[in-house]
Amino acid sequence: MNFCSDNVTGVSPEIAAAVMAANVGPSMPYGNDEATGKVEIAIAALFEADADVFLLPTGTAANALSLSVLAPPFGSIYCHPEAHIQVDECGAPEFYTGGAKLALLPDRAGKISADDLTEALKDENGDVHHVKPSAVSLTQTGETGAVYTIEEIRAITSVAHDHGLKVHMDGARFANAVAALNCSPADITSMAGIDVLSFGASKNGAFAAEAVVLFTPGMATEFAHRRKRAGHLFSKMRFLAAQFEAYLKDDLWLRSARHANHCMKILSSGLSDISEVDLLFTADANMLFARMPNQMIKGLRAAGFAFYDWPEEERTVIRLVTAFDTVKEDAEAFVAEARRLGNA
Numbered sequence: 001m002n003f004c005s006d007n008v009t010g011v012s013p014e015i016a017a018a019v020m021a022a023n024v025g026p027s028m029p030y031g032n033d034e035a036t037g038k039v040e041i042a043i044a045a046l047f048e049a050d051a052d053v054f055l056l057p058t059g060t061a062a063n064a065l066s067l068s069v070l071a072p073p074f075g076s077i078y079c080h081p082e083a084h085i086q087v088d089e090c091g092a093p094e095f096y097t098g099g100a101k102l103a104l105l106p107d108r109a110g111k112i113s114a115d116d117l118t119e120a121l122k123d124e125n126g127d128v129h130h131v132k133p134s135a136v137s138l139t140q141t142g143e144t145g146a147v148y149t150i151e152e153i154r155a156i157t158s159v160a161h162d163h164g165l166k167v168h169m170d171g172a173r174f175a176n177a178v179a180a181l182n183c184s185p186a187d188i189t190s191m192a193g194i195d196v197l198s199f200g201a202s203k204n205g206a207f208a209a210e211a212v213v214l215f216t217p218g219m220a221t222e223f224a225h226r227r228k229r230a231g232h233l234f235s236k237m238r239f240l241a242a243q244f245e246a247y248l249k250d251d252l253w254l255r256s257a258r259h260a261n262h263c264m265k266i267l268s269s270g271l272s273d274i275s276e277v278d279l280l281f282t283a284d285a286n287m288l289f290a291r292m293p294n295q296m297i298k299g300l301r302a303a304g305f306a307f308y309d310w311p312e313e314e315r316t317v318i319r320l321v322t323a324f325d326t327v328k329e330d331a332e333a334f335v336a337e338a339r340r341l342g343n344a
């Protein structure tokens with residue numbers, strides 16, 4: 001009964017089967033195989049865009065390499081203070097951009113806002129002593145579980161573009177956001193002004209598969225060189241392609257995300273009824289942060305539930321994450337146990 005993260009999970013049976021099925025005979029390397037070509041086209045079509053698509057094995061590589069084509073070494077990238085690129089990528093964005101600076105916007109209920117971006121840019125005058133505002137990166141679903149609405153994304157991209165900045169979306173949990181908003185993938189990307197998307201699959205049932213989707217033309221050649229130079233051009237690319245083929249087939253990606261979000265609803269609505277528990281943010285998708293008495297946390301762990309304390313200095317806050325393979329009854333059991341401990 002593990003709610004630590006959506007990457008404690010295994011792999012969807014459909015994706016595992018697709019990888020095995022791709023394991024027949026020779027196939028041209030480095031993405032020159034038929035499956036990769038087809039998947040690149042399918043992903044662009046999913047986003048209703050004439051996009052350039054690149055497959056990669058990790059979300060960190062997808063994010064950092066995406067940013068490397070958006071910001072020069074002397075540029076700045078605006079993001080949320082808890083953004084994965086800021087907190088959890090060991091400086092990879094700075095490394096791959098050759099030194100671009102991450103500039104933190106205020107937290108607004110787990111998101112960044114267009115108004116704060118406007119405020120941050122208002123005094124920028126191209127002074128050579130300052131870094132050059134170059135990009136914005138937002139995370140959809142965000143690190144606190146918040147989902148940006150279509151309007152919020154459009155407002156941010158509009159301010160960014162008006163000031164000559166490009167916009168990156170970290171979509172490690174993109175599927176959960178689409179499921180939560182019940183919108184089309186294009187609604188929150190190509191049609192909302194996103195220039196580059198890191199389209200994650202690993203957290204939603206793939207072994208290791210992410211796609212960088214370049215909506216803005218003219219960056220593909222540079223990205224191809226950067227991916228290779230970074231050591232992220234897979235020789236046996238067909239196995240990344242096989243994962244994405246299965247991920248998209250019959251909307252597996254959305255069905256998996258809907259299931260994860262549904263299990264999170266069970267947790268969030270159940271826990272919100274317990275007086276000793278405070279939910280810190282609205283759990284829009286598949287992640288929840290809750291403040292609980294230490295005794296309750298101890299009791300839940302003793303009952304066999306695994307989850308992270310979050311953040312570390314505040315020991316009574318825990319994070320729960322659901323995934324494509326979360327057992328619904330485990331979520332129900334968590335709520336029942338929390339309720340029992342609360343009454344004890």
Ligand SMILES: Cc1ncc(COP(=O)(O)O)c(C=O)c1O
Nearest residue numbers: 058059060061084139170172202
């Ligand atoms: C929001 C977000 N972006 C990117 C990543 C990076 O993924 P990876 O661990 O595959 O590098 C993660 C992983 O935890 C994440 O939560």
